[in-house]
Amino acid sequence: MPAHSRAAVLPELTGDVVDLTAAVCDIPSVSGDETRLADAVEAALKPLGHLEVLRDGDSLVARTNLGRDHRVVIAGHIDTVPIKTNVPTWRETALDGTEELWGRGTVDMKGGVAVALHLAAVLTEPRWDITWVFYDHEEVAADDNGLRRLVANHPDWVSGDLAVLGEPTAGGIEGGCNGTLRAEIATTGRTAHSARAWRGVNAIHAAGEILDRLRAYTPREVDVDGLVYREGMSAVGVTGGIASNMIPDRCVVTVNYRFAPSLDPAGAEAHVRELFDGFDIEITDLAGGARPGLDDPLVQSFVESVTGVTGGAPGPKYGWTDVARFAELGIPAVNFGPGDPMLAHADDERCAVEEIRSCARALHTWLA
């Protein structure tokens, strides 16, 4: 039996949250291979009498049932992108004296997972009922996403009045997220030998008009619930050409539109179709964003409490994240977790240990 299939055991959850982060990172769980870590999480949570523990595949849900006025959902994914040579983790002291934990998952997002596991054990009598969600398959195709599966199979397991997703935000609060749309904008022409170009119609030349419209386009900045979301309208791919002596009859520009959460998916599609009117347009990917919900009293209490510990004001989240899945259920959702998002997936992925402790303190202050 290979070593990695032996059961893994997590340290005492109520102990040091940085030690716990290292232990969670040291159980490899690349997407598709989360079972051993899911088993360890389940084994650590099951004995806690104040939690009801549920499982679907390699996703776990642990919740209090104290009859509180509100229920808060705190969620994080337990999978990582592929490991380089950065597991197991190690500690280093940076030149400026910062203590850091290095390794795959320290940023995205086993720091957030460890904070949640620690607080799930510590907070036996939280101010509100809490649902802790640990899910699989976030770093791969959306179809496999564990949170998508939970929302589809057990919407009651993940329902609540506010969701906090522990994705790395460097300890700040990032509200909601932009939506994302991909479209293939195509031109058509007529082939000919390039020695007799006048007999054809060049589809690549025609695509110049698509690029002209992109260059002339000024992305909007949209205020949503007090946060300003910057949009983006970008070509992310272009392809055309048959042979080096042929006039091409087709050229495709792939455009990615990142749209503010004030726009719904249908509105985003209409905007793209208007911008590229006259061309063949195929929408290949479309996911709505999430409003930050900062006008919600529960969200306000979270923001006030957390910023009292961490200091920073909330900002918008530009990248699409799983908070949008909560938005689909009508649940306000924010991103809050340790780690610099710029270091996610990087070979030198690492997190300041103080950031992990500070996130744990901030959430504890709000929830205790």
Next chain:
Amino acid sequence: MPAHSRAAVLPELTGDVVDLTAAVCDIPSVSGDETRLADAVEAALKPLGHLEVLRDGDSLVARTNLGRDHRVVIAGHIDTVPIKTNVPTWRETALDGTEELWGRGTVDMKGGVAVALHLAAVLTEPRWDITWVFYDHEEVAADDNGLRRLVANHPDWVSGDLAVLGEPTAGGIEGGCNGTLRAEIATTGRTAHSARAWRGVNAIHAAGEILDRLRAYTPREVDVDGLVYREGMSAVGVTGGIASNMIPDRCVVTVNYRFAPSLDPAGAEAHVRELFDGFDIEITDLAGGARPGLDDPLVQSFVESVTGVTGGAPGPKYGWTDVARFAELGIPAVNFGPGDPMLAHADDERCAVEEIRSCARALHTWLA
């Protein structure tokens, strides 16, 4: 020993030129596999006492040495593009009553080869000395081209005062040829996640300016020695993009410039560098054209004699052909051969048998 490696034998060269065309087509000689046909051609020419026969690889040169005032070079390639199910050849009568020979090579260019073989045997006392050239590897990379090899290894074998290349021109005379240049015009930018497009510089957007210049460009029509050459400046490929969520940092447009033979390669390159000033430009392919040389008295006698038989006035050749190799040696060169060039390489490749006979008659009239 496989059947195709047995020696092939051509019919009597002085017999019917259409039967000879069929026989040449029925010895398969896809580029790289010309030896059996080259052997058959050599075996058919060797016994002819009025010809000196030379060989380099699978290229053959047969020439008279009669001490005439002028020497005419008549050249054709013996290879074909790959065979479909169209060898051996067959005859059909079209709806309009035209007798046709169907099969690979009937157009490109075993009709021209058969006309040359026939006349090489028939013209024992031609008006001018004649050098008949049958070469290999025309349908593949220029580096393998048999005529290029002959020009490099034995320039004296292919020298003369006028060259006639038997490529298909539907029995008309096409003078010289355009040159061809390929260049990769590139833009550079800076990568970023497409959720934060403003942190990057989009190289695909920047390529819009390249396409704008192409769309605004009006290809020239240039009179050279009395023939009007149409030029072409065409994008034949475009590629850009890293991932569907990345701002790309590089985009490359491949441009093919077909330039009139009045411009030399250096002039063509300068024109492209001027047109795309400000972008990274890499010239990846550059071959000069060939002037039609219609002001040459020998060429004029050819044109007058041939058009007296076939009727049509000479026109320019747009595609680059091996006539440019003769132009490099300072030898005027024209294209003249049976077959509709639009049917070259086609699955339904076929040639009117009367066109083969008419080309043979026209050349015979001029050379006898």
